[in-house]
Amino acid sequence: MGELQIPRPKVRPRRLRQSAAIRSLVRETTAEVGHLVQPLFVREDASIPADIPSMPGIRRFTLPEISREAKELAALGVPAVILFGLPVAKDPLALGAYDEEGVVQKAVRAVKGAAPDLVVMADVCLCEYTDHGHCGVVRNGRIDNDASLELLARTAVSQAAAGADVVAPSAMMDGQVAAIRSALDRAGFDETILLAYAAKHASAFYGPFREAADSAPRFGDRRTYQKDPANLRESLREIALDLEEGADIVMVKPALPYLDVLRAARERFDAPLAAYAVSGEYSLIKAAAERGWVDERAIVEETLTSIRRAGADLILTYHAKDVATWRGARPHA
Numbered sequence: 535m536g537e538l539q540i541p542r543p544k545v546r547p548r549r550l551r552q553s554a555a556i557r558s559l560v561r562e563t564t565a566e567v568g569h570l571v572q573p574l575f576v577r578e579d580a581s582i583p584a585d586i587p588s589m590p591g592i593r594r595f596t597l598p599e600i601s602r603e604a605k606e607l608a609a610l611g612v613p614a615v616i617l618f619g620l621p622v623a624k625d626p627l628a629l630g631a632y633d634e635e636g637v638v639q640k641a642v643r644a645v646k647g648a649a650p651d652l653v654v655m656a657d658v659c660l661c662e663y664t665d666h667g668h669c670g671v672v673r674n675g676r677i678d679n680d681a682s683l684e685l686l687a688r689t690a691v692s693q694a695a696a697g698a699d700v701v702a703p704s705a706m707m708d709g710q711v712a713a714i715r716s717a718l719d720r721a722g723f724d725e726t727i728l729l730a731y732a733a734k735h736a737s738a739f740y741g742p743f744r745e746a747a748d749s750a751p752r753f754g755d756r757r758t759y760q761k762d763p764a765n766l767r768e769s770l771r772e773i774a775l776d777l778e779e780g781a782d783i784v785m786v787k788p789a790l791p792y793l794d795v796l797r798a799a800r801e802r803f804d805a806p807l808a809a810y811a812v813s814g815e816y817s818l819i820k821a822a823a824e825r826g827w828v829d830e831r832a833i834v835e836e837t838l839t840s841i842r843r844a845g846a847d848l849i850l851t852y853h854a855k856d857v858a859t860w861r862g863a864r865p866h867a
């Protein structure tokens with residue numbers, strides 16, 4: 535080379551980047567539609583508005599609407615949905631959570647009837663159904679762990695009875711996985727899959743969800759049960775406990791701010807690993823995209839790839855339907 539005698543590179547990684555086809559051949563990570571789970575909100579009361587101001591593009595469906603949505607998702611190749619209910623009434627013991635005719639139980643039957651091959655997951659928690667907005671039973675101003683287990687187990691059994699393929703406990707009560715597994719088995723639902731929100735952090739990223747599901751705690755916060763975002767080893771311990779208690783799939787939540795937790799979990803455990811890209815992650819992207827500050831599609835694809843690269847198998851994401859729609863006509867990138 536010229537006067538400066540700059541040495542020519544001996545190794546040329548750019549060789550493998552020279553065309554879309556070459557890049558495709560050496561790509562390590564993919565995020566397929568087949569890895570995605572679409573969260574769906576279902577409202578029992580048609581007077582609750584459908585739109586969620588902080589989550590543009592996401593709606594609260596009525597039962598007839600959710601049947602239609604399930605069909606569309608199945609046709610797009612989305613393999614699974616997870617259901618969250620907005621009941622008509624709330625009370626201290628979350629009666630609506632384990633009512634055979636509860637909103638989620640009815641939604642499970644509606645979705646299964648409309649799209650029998652779609653995997654239906656049901657979130658097992660009490661916060662959408664309690665008047666105080668906490669995920670467990672409140673006694674003397676505190677969340678009573680063991681009194682909550684019975685109600686969570688009842689909730690999961692009623693969801694399985696309605697036809698849910700997967701129950702997903704998210705209350706972060708100690709022993710909830712063992713309680714639910716044993717109740718399911720006793721009721722004859724040994725085939726029902728248990729996806730545990732194992733490392734669920736006390737996160738500000740759930741803000742838009744709590745608006746959507748009207749589930750914010752009316753006093754205090756969730757820091758006595760959801761885990762401290764600062765602790766990684768504690769996340770691994772929670773995951774190990776849930777696996778010992780019988781979880782089939784373990785989840786880390788949120789996703790993007792916790793990629794290190796996903797990576798550590800992937801290295802330590804062989805069980806299928808889920809990541810929940812939560813409402814706040816969705817809202818941040820939507821808000822910036824609406825202003826034209828970022829390219830929504832590119833950002834979504836990149837974040838999903840990152841979550842998969844960190845070690846997630848399946849990803850719960852509010853972008854699932856959009857991704858499936860985009861992929862319909864998408865050449866190799």
Ligand code: PBG
Nearest residue numbers: 659661704739740743812813814
């Ligand atoms: C129920 C539950 C929450 C989320 C999933 N299940 C809310 C919370 O813990 O306050 C959050 C999901 C999201 O933000 O998208 N406990």
